[in-house]
Amino acid sequence: MATYSRLPGSVALITLHNPPVNALSAAVRQGIVDAVQRALKDPKVTSVVICGQNGKFCGGADIREFAGPMLGPPLVPMIHAIEAVDKPVAAAIEGVALGGGLELALACHYRIAHSKAVLGLPEVTLGLLPGAGGSQRLPRLIGLTAALDLITTGRHVSAAEALKLGVLDQVTDSNAVDLAVEFVRSVAGQPLDSRRLSTLPCPCPPDVDSLLDKVMSKVRQRSRGALAPVACVRALRAAASLPYAQGMEKERELMATLFNSGQARALQYAFFSQRVVGKWSLPSGARWDNSTARIISKAAVIGLGTMGRGIVVALALTGISVVAVETQEKQLAEASRVVPAMLQREAGRRRLATPPGVISFSSNLQDVSEVELVIEAVFEDMSLKLQVFKHLSSVCRPGTLLCSNTSGLDIDQLAAVTQSPGLVVGMHFFAPAHVMKLLEVVYGPRSSPEAVATAMQLGKRMGKVGVAVGNCPGFVGNRMLKPYLEQANFLLEEGATPRQVDEALEEFGFPMGVFRMSDLSGLDVGWRIRKEAGLTGPGVESTRTRQGRRYSPLPDQMCEAGRLGQKTGKGWYQYDGPGGRVARSDPWVHIFLETYRAEHGLVARSITLEEILERCLYALINEGFNILQDAVAAGPEDIDAIYVFGYGWPRHRGGPMFHADQVGLGRILQRLNQHSHPDVPHLKPSTLLRRLVAAGSPPVQKWREFINKERVHSQL
Numbered sequence: 001m002a003t004y005s006r007l008p009g010s011v012a013l014i015t016l017h018n019p020p021v022n023a024l025s026a027a028v029r030q031g032i033v034d035a036v037q038r039a040l041k042d043p044k045v046t047s048v049v050i051c052g053q054n055g056k057f058c059g060g061a062d063i064r065e066f067a068g069p070m071l072g073p074p075l076v077p078m079i080h081a082i083e084a085v086d087k088p089v090a091a092a093i094e095g096v097a098l099g100g101g102l103e104l105a106l107a108c109h110y111r112i113a114h115s116k117a118v119l120g121l122p123e124v125t126l127g128l129l130p131g132a133g134g135s136q137r138l139p140r141l142i143g144l145t146a147a148l149d150l151i152t153t154g155r156h157v158s159a160a161e162a163l164k165l166g167v168l169d170q171v172t173d174s175n176a177v178d179l180a181v182e183f184v185r186s187v188a189g190q191p192l193d194s195r196r197l198s199t200l201p202c203p204c205p206p207d208v209d210s211l212l213d214k215v216m217s218k219v220r221q222r223s224r225g226a227l228a229p230v231a232c233v234r235a236l237r238a239a240a241s242l243p244y245a246q247g248m249e250k251e252r253e254l255m256a257t258l259f260n261s262g263q264a265r266a267l268q269y270a271f272f273s274q275r276v277v278g279k280w281s282l283p284s285g286a287r288w289d290n291s292t293a294r295i296i297s298k299a300a301v302i303g304l305g306t307m308g309r310g311i312v313v314a315l316a317l318t319g320i321s322v323v324a325v326e327t328q329e330k331q332l333a334e335a336s337r338v339v340p341a342m343l344q345r346e347a348g349r350r351r352l353a354t355p356p357g358v359i360s361f362s363s364n365l366q367d368v369s370e371v372e373l374v375i376e377a378v379f380e381d382m383s384l385k386l387q388v389f390k391h392l393s394s395v396c397r398p399g400t401l402l403c404s405n406t407s408g409l410d411i412d413q414l415a416a417v418t419q420s421p422g423l424v425v426g427m428h429f430f431a432p433a434h435v436m437k438l439l440e441v442v443y444g445p446r447s448s449p450e451a452v453a454t455a456m457q458l459g460k461r462m463g464k465v466g467v468a469v470g471n472c473p474g475f476v477g478n479r480m481l482k483p484y485l486e487q488a489n490f491l492l493e494e495g496a497t498p499r500q501v502d503e504a505l506e507e508f509g510f511p512m513g514v515f516r517m518s519d520l521s522g523l524d525v526g527w528r529i530r531k532e533a534g535l536t537g538p539g540v541e542s543t544r545t546r547q548g549r550r551y552s553p554l555p556d557q558m559c560e561a562g563r564l565g566q567k568t569g570k571g572w573y574q575y576d577g578p579g580g581r582v583a584r585s586d587p588w589v590h591i592f593l594e595t596y597r598a599e600h601g602l603v604a605r606s607i608t609l610e611e612i613l614e615r616c617l618y619a620l621i622n623e624g625f626n627i628l629q630d631a632v633a634a635g636p637e638d639i640d641a642i643y644v645f646g647y648g649w650p651r652h653r654g655g656p657m658f659h660a661d662q663v664g665l666g667r668i669l670q671r672l673n674q675h676s677h678p679d680v681p682h683l684k685p686s687t688l689l690r691r692l693v694a695a696g697s698p699p700v701q702k703w704r705e706f707i708n709k710e711r712v713h714s715q716l
C-alpha cells in the first residue's frame, strides 16, 4: 500500500509500504493512484514528495506478480499521471530506485537522493526492458549514449554517478525526505513543462544510427541468444527517432514479446533461485535461520597456487586479515609478488568502501595458530590433504574452522583426521576464485550447523553465491559434469568433431563448448582424477569398457600424446603455441579420431545438433535428479544456481533443472530411455524423474515439496 500525509507548508507526502523493497505490487499501485488523486484535489497542497518506507524508495515492479494475471491499476498510466500533476512532485530516493522504482522517479519532476542510494534499470537481467516509460524518459534526461549503457547492461549506479549523469538533481548525506520536502516547498508554483521528461527531445550524438548499430552488434555478441538486450536497443532506437507517444507504443510492443517469453521466466527463476539458496537447510534440520554463524576477522590460506592466490584476495577484499602459507619457497616468492597486485587491482575495480585486510606471507604452518578459519588449497591429492589437515588440527587453537577447497574429494575423510570433525567443511571455489561468484559449501555427516552457517556467511561477505551441498564424489557441479563430459567423448567416437559438439553447446548459450573448456582447464586435470580412480594408467587394459561400463580412452590418449590443451599449445584444438587462446581446428585431431575409430571398429555416422544437446545436457540433468534423490542438494534451485554461477549455464535458460521443466519431464524421460544403454548407467533415468513424471510433472517450483513428501513416505 501507499500512505498519504499532509506536512506543514502544503506538502503532501506519499509513502510506499511493501517490505522489504517497496515493490510496486497491485496494492502499492492502488495506494499511489489514490494518494495522487488526493494531492491533486487538495487545494492546500502545493507540492508532493514520494518516498519509500524503511529507507528504501522502490525495488521496481513486484516480480512475484509476473507469474499471475496482472491485477490493480496498470503501471504505465499511473506513472504518466504523476508526470502530468500540475504541482511539483519530487522523488526522495533512499536505498534503492531500481526498474519501475526509477521509472516512477523519472515521472517525478525532481529527484533527490541519499548519497548511499543505488539506482538503475536492471530489467534486462530479468529478460525484460524498462516497460513503464524508462526506455523513453531516461534517454530524454541523460542522452541516448548514457541511456544505452545503463539499459542494455542493467547495471546499478551509485548516487554520485547518477548525479554526474544528470539522473538526479541533488544528493545529500543527511535525510533525503527532509531535503525533498524543503526543496519542493521552494519550487511550488514554478512552471513544470521543462520538468516533464516525456515532452523533451532525446539528445543524440550526430552519428546516432552508427552508434545504435555498433551497440546492437556488441549486444548481440555479448548476449549469446538472449532476447532482452536486443529489444532494449530497439526501444532506445525508437526513443531517438520517434515522438514520445509512438516510442511508448514501441516500448509496449517489445515488452509484450518479452514478458511471456521462456527467457524472461528463466531469468526471473534465476533471480529467485539466487535468493532461495541463501536459505539453506541440512538433512539434520539445521537451517539458515536457526544456526549461528561466527563472524571471521582472521583467516589463513594454505597453498598459494592459482586457486590459493585467488582465495587470499577474495578474503582480503572483505577486510579480513589473511595469513598466506606456502611451503615451497619459489611458489611463496612468486605469490608474495603477485597477490598484492591482484588485490590492489580488484580493490580499485570494486571501489571498496572499507580498506582490504592485511595479508602476511609465511612458509611456516605454525603461523596460523591464531586464526579463526583456515582454507586449504593445496594440490588435489588426498594423501597430501590428509597430512595438512592432521597438522592443522594440531597447530590451530581449539574451535578453529578447517575448510578445504577440494573440488570433489571426501570431506568426511579429511574431518576424520582432525580433533574436531564438526568444524570441517568444504569451501569449493571456482577459478579465478576472486572473480567467480559460485561457492559450494560442502557439509559432511559430522559438519556442525555452526560451521556451515559460518562458511555460508563468509561466502556472502565475499560477494559469492554460496550453495550448501552434501558430501559425495564431485559434490554437485563436478558430479553432474562427469556424465556430460563422457557423452561428449562418446559422440566423438561415433562420428562428431570437437568443433561440432562445441558449436552446438555454444549456440545453446554456453560461453564455451566442452572441448574448448577442457583445453582451457587442461586435459591433465581429468586424467589425474581418472588415474586416481583406477580407470586408466599403467596396468589398466586399454579397452572401451572399464569397471563394467562403457569408457572412452580418447582423452587419455590425447594426454599420452602430450596434448594437454592451451598450456601445451595443442589439445582438442591447436593454438599459437603454449598459452595460446585462439582455438583452431587441428587436422591432427581428425586423423587421430579416424585412426581411433578404425582401431576400435567404429564407423562414423552423422550426428545432429539435437542429439548432441540431448545426450550432453540430459545426461547432466539426469544426474541432477539423482543428486536431489540422494539429498545432496536440497532443491532444483540449488543445482541451477550452481550451474548458472559456476559452470557457464546460460542464465536466460534458468539452469539445468529449470530447462528440464521447460522441455518437459516426459520428453526428457523418453529421450533418456531412447539413448539409454546397459553399459552407460548414467543415462538410466533417475527414480525421481520417473516419479515426477508419474505424478504428472509438477512445475519446478513444486519439486522441493514433492521430494520432501516422497522422502517422508520413503518412496525415494
Ligand SMILES: C[C@H](O)[C@H](C)C(=O)SCCNC(=O)CCNC(=O)[C@H](O)C(C)(C)COP(=O)([O-])OP(=O)([O-])OC[C@H]1O[C@@H](n2cnc3c(N)ncnc32)[C@H](O)[C@@H]1OP(=O)([O-])[O-]
Residues within 6 Å of the ligand: 020, 021, 023, 059, 060, 061, 062, 063, 064, 075, 096, 098, 099, 100, 101, 103, 122, 123, 126, 128, 129, 130, 131, 132, 134, 272, 275, 276
Ligand atoms: C515495469 C518495470 O520496468 C519492470 C517490469 C520492473 O520493474 S522489473 C523489476 C526490476 N527490479 C529489479 O530488478 C530489482 C530486483 N531486486 C534486487 O536487485 C535486490 O533485491 C535489491 C533491491 C538490490 C535488494 O537486494 P538485497 O540483497 O538487499 O536483498 P534481496 O535478498 O535481494 O531481496 C530481499 C527480498 O526482496 C525480494 N525482492 C527484491 N526485489 C523484488 C522485486 N522487485 N519484486 C519482488 N520481490 C523482490 C527478494 O526476492 C527477497 O525476498 P526474500 O528472499 O527475502 O523472500
